[in-house]
Amino acid sequence: MSISRRKFLGWMGAAGVVGATSETARAASNKQFKGYADSNAVLHDMTRCIGCRRCEAACNTVNELPAPERPFDDLKVLEKQRRTTAQAYTIVNQHFPDGSGRPPVFVKKQCNHCLEPACASACFVKAFTKTPEGAVIYNADVCVGCRYCMVACPFDVPAYEYHKALDPKIMKCTMCHPRILEGKLPGCVEACPTEALVYGKRDELIRVARDRIHTFPERYLDHIYGEHEMGGTSWLYLTGVPFASLGLREDLGNKAAGEFTSGALGAVPIVIGLWPVLLTGIYAINKRKEKIAAEEQAAAVASAVAQTRDEAEGRLKAAMEKAKQDEDAAVAREVKKALEEAAKARQDTGQTGSGDEGQA
Amino acid sequence: MTQEPTPTTSRYLTPFNVVAGIVVVVGLIITVLRFTGGLSTVTHLSDDNPWGIWIGFDLLVGVALAAGGYVTSAAVYIFGMKRFHAAVRPAILTGFLGYALVVLALHYDVGRPWRLPYPFLVSQGTTSLLFEVAACVALYLTVLFIEFSPAAMEWLGLKRARGLVVRLTLLLTIFGVMLSTLHQSSLGALFLIAPAKLHPLWYSSYIPIYFFITSIIAGLSMVIFESGLSHKFFKDKMDEEHLAGKNVVMLGFGKAAAWVLAGYFFIKVIGIAADNQWHYLATGYGAWYLVELLGFVALPAFMYAVGVREKNTTIIRWTAAWTVLGIVVNRFNICLVAFNWYLPSDQRYFPHWMEIGISVFIVTIGVLAFRFIVTRMPILYAHPDYEAH
Ligand code: SF4
Ligand code: SF4
Ligand code: SF4
Numbered sequence: 015m016s017i018s019r020r021k022f023l024g025w026m027g028a029a030g031v032v033g034a035t036s037e038t039a040r041a042a043s044n045k046q047f048k049g050y051a052d053s054n055a056v057l058h059d060m061t062r063c064i065g066c067r068r069c070e071a072a073c074n075t076v077n078e079l080p081a082p083e084r085p086f087d088d089l090k091v092l093e094k095q096r097r098t099t100a101q102a103y104t105i106v107n108q109h110f111p112d113g114s115g116r117p118p119v120f121v122k123k124q125c126n127h128c129l130e131p132a133c134a135s136a137c138f139v140k141a142f143t144k145t146p147e148g149a150v151i152y153n154a155d156v157c158v159g160c161r162y163c164m165v166a167c168p169f170d171v172p173a174y175e176y177h178k179a180l181d182p183k184i185m186k187c188t189m190c191h192p193r194i195l196e197g198k199l200p201g202c203v204e205a206c207p208t209e210a211l212v213y214g215k216r217d218e219l220i221r222v223a224r225d226r227i228h229t230f231p232e233r234y235l236d237h238i239y240g241e242h243e244m245g246g247t248s249w250l251y252l253t254g255v256p257f258a259s260l261g262l263r264e265d266l267g268n269k270a271a272g273e274f275t276s277g278a279l280g281a282v283p284i285v286i287g288l289w290p291v292l293l294t295g296i297y298a299i300n301k302r303k304e305k306i307a308a309e310e311q312a313a314a315v316a317s318a319v320a321q322t323r324d325e326a327e328g329r330l331k332a333a334m335e336k337a338k339q340d341e342d343a344a345v346a347r348e349v350k351k352a353l354e355e356a357a358k359a360r361q362d363t364g365q366t367g368s369g370d371e372g373q374a
Numbered sequence: 375m376t377q378e379p380t381p382t383t384s385r386y387l388t389p390f391n392v393v394a395g396i397v398v399v400v401g402l403i404i405t406v407l408r409f410t411g412g413l414s415t416v417t418h419l420s421d422d423n424p425w426g427i428w429i430g431f432d433l434l435v436g437v438a439l440a441a442g443g444y445v446t447s448a449a450v451y452i453f454g455m456k457r458f459h460a461a462v463r464p465a466i467l468t469g470f471l472g473y474a475l476v477v478l479a480l481h482y483d484v485g486r487p488w489r490l491p492y493p494f495l496v497s498q499g500t501t502s503l504l505f506e507v508a509a510c511v512a513l514y515l516t517v518l519f520i521e522f523s524p525a526a527m528e529w530l531g532l533k534r535a536r537g538l539v540v541r542l543t544l545l546l547t548i549f550g551v552m553l554s555t556l557h558q559s560s561l562g563a564l565f566l567i568a569p570a571k572l573h574p575l576w577y578s579s580y581i582p583i584y585f586f587i588t589s590i591i592a593g594l595s596m597v598i599f600e601s602g603l604s605h606k607f608f609k610d611k612m613d614e615e616h617l618a619g620k621n622v623v624m625l626g627f628g629k630a631a632a633w634v635l636a637g638y639f640f641i642k643v644i645g646i647a648a649d650n651q652w653h654y655l656a657t658g659y660g661a662w663y664l665v666e667l668l669g670f671v672a673l674p675a676f677m678y679a680v681g682v683r684e685k686n687t688t689i690i691r692w693t694a695a696w697t698v699l700g701i702v703v704n705r706f707n708i709c710l711v712a713f714n715w716y717l718p719s720d721q722r723y724f725p726h727w728m729e730i731g732i733s734v735f736i737v738t739i740g741v742l743a744f745r746f747i748v749t750r751m752p753i754l755y756a757h758p759d760y761e762a763h
Binding site: 099157159 | 487503548564
């Protein structure tokens with residue numbers, strides 16, 4: 015391991031800082047985006063909406079969607095709360111925020127064309143694009159059909175063609191992007207008989223909305239829904255009753271979707287950078303421990319072997335010496351025996367032979 | 375002949391095989407329905423509930439339970455805990471099969487499965503946590519395949535190739551731990567983008583860390599759980615090291631699991647305190663949250679500790695099974711129960727039986743593949759011709 019201790023601590027510090035403040039990570043990982051300057055939007059003034067469903071009909075026509083089960087002039091449909099589906103990019107819901115005796119309030123739902131869309135941030139093949147014109151458009155040619163965009167969208171907008179076996183698509187309002195490029199109005203805006211929908215530059219529409227709130231303070235709440243929600247949207251809403259009572263969530267906060275994930279994304283390079291180093295370090299430490307243990311063991315074995323060898327040698331030497339002594343003793347004994355025998359033999363022959371000798 | 379005659383047909387007609395056969399046939403029929411009629415014919419998924427059990431169980435639980443591979447190989451090869459060596463190969467095999475089946479299951483769930491490589495090849499959505507998950511799962515599946523391959527090569531007698539792969543062990547292990555850290559945590563981070571949809575008790579900016587820690591718990595528990603099962607059903611395949619190693623692994627991994635569970639319990643409590651969410655505990659969701667936290671985190675932590683202290687492998691084995699169930703509960707809570715919690719009950723999701731059918735089908739394929747491999751390849755025993763690595 016060749017990293018210095020100081021360098022290592024530096025890395026750890028960096029990891030701690032980035033991990034603790036996701037802002038830092040965000041700055042490092044993806045840039046802050048506050049929407050295109052001159053982008054367009056739609057202002058939906060619910061105090062003007064009469065729930066005629068002509069926007070729904072127009073949307074169906076311009077997008078060539080399948081004919082609905084019940085015709086668009088059947089207002090009984092409004093009795094049930096609905097959401098956008100693969101067959102309807104937009105729907106109008108009816109609410110009775112002041113009790114059933116009072117006049118209803120109608121809300122048109124469709125994609126809000128967020129300035130920093132959750133769907134786009136979530137899609138792992140970049141199928142969604144926020145266009146400079148304002149629309150968030152979808153590209154079916156790369157879509158895998160994982161439906162993570164549906165999980166991510168805070169407004170529950172994207173729908174899916176569950177009935178299609180092999181080529182299902184995500185279906186959602188396009189803000190009529192093709193028509194906008196042709197210089198036309200979005201289908202629903204064009205069809206609205208009361209100007210409850212107005213299309214224009216977003217900045218301008220916010221001014222218009224402020225004006226209305228200012229001029230008719232008893233008619234409107236002082237809140238343009240969509241100005242800041244989830245980082246801001248290109249569909250803006252005005253009403254006189256609390257938005258939450260109309261199915262427009264007020265607990266979403268003003269942070270754009272990307273801000274919730276930037277911390278986790280910022281951690282990726284840290285893990286990639288730090289983990290191999292740490293793990294190799296741990297491995298090296300263990301390897302070293304093992305090596306030292308092995309060396310100690312080897313040393314112990316060696317010394318044991320040496321000791322045994324010394325002992326063995328000692329014993330051998332002793333044995334040899336003893337053997338030598340024994341041998342010497344044996345030789346001496348043998349010699350002695352032989353000498354004795356020889357002497358004895360000589361005596362015997364001397365006794366008999368002396369007579370012979372004397373005779374000779 | 376004193377031996378009973380065993381005609382080949384009855385040898386295959388075991389109860390297990392019969393059940394597995396039925397599951398496979400039903401699974402194949404549902405497969406045909408899925409790819410002819412679309413998701414609406416076989417699932418209860420809707421525009422409000424885009425993810426069902428194929429994500430909640432097959433992906434989230436599947437990946438967590440397959441964590442045994444990286445946990446065990448890291449313990450043995452990086453932390454030098456050689457006494458767990460016998461557990462490495464079964465854990466790698468389970469991991470490999472687990473990930474392979476996760477990828478298989480995704481082919482059912484996504485709309486156009488042949489486009490699954492698109493995030494890498496055609497259009498890289500790098501701002502997406504799903505991109506990170508996809509990239510890491512793809513890479514890690516490859517790593518697991520290579521890590522598993524020595525067993526297959528020993529079986530096939532490919533000595534040279536095996537020697538090459540074995541030399542990569544440390545590199546593969548480090549790479550595997552890194553990839554696992556990333557995607558185990560980012561599976562949890564997938565939900566970071568939907569704070570408005572996930573119940574506040576389960577939503578937390580720490581969710582990636584929770585997912586990573588629970589993956590370690592899941593990995594340890596699965597190794598214990600599975601070694602218990604293997605000892606029951608594949609005892610004849612085991613050599614001395616594996617038979618003797620069983621208790622060492624159970625006690626060692628049980629002890630580790632007890633500690634990690636205890637740590638997890640504390641950071642969960644700190645998480646609630648940090649977000650000041652105590653008041654939610656008094657609601658119905660709060661009660662269910664407490665069931666998860668006390669019943670499936672605190673209780674197994676305690677039981678593991680008892681089992682290790684008493685050296686009682688039966689307790690450890692049962693605790694492991696309970697912990698695995700706890701992982702299922704946790705992932706289901708996040709993906710299905712606490713998700714869309716504010717919607718009226720008629721807009722909530724409950725799986726179609728055919729969704730369950732596919733999940734059972736996929737688990738069955740896994741068990742069959744595991745059996746096929748351990749009865750042939752040196753997984754539960756060391757091959758006599760090769761040195762351990
Ligand atoms: S409303 Fe939903 S679908 Fe529309 S741009 Fe925003 S996140 Fe995307
Ligand atoms: S379903 Fe399609 S558009 Fe939506 S996140 Fe997945 S790949 Fe992207
Ligand atoms: S902008 Fe176009 S696509 Fe969107 S709701 Fe209106 S008509 Fe439909």
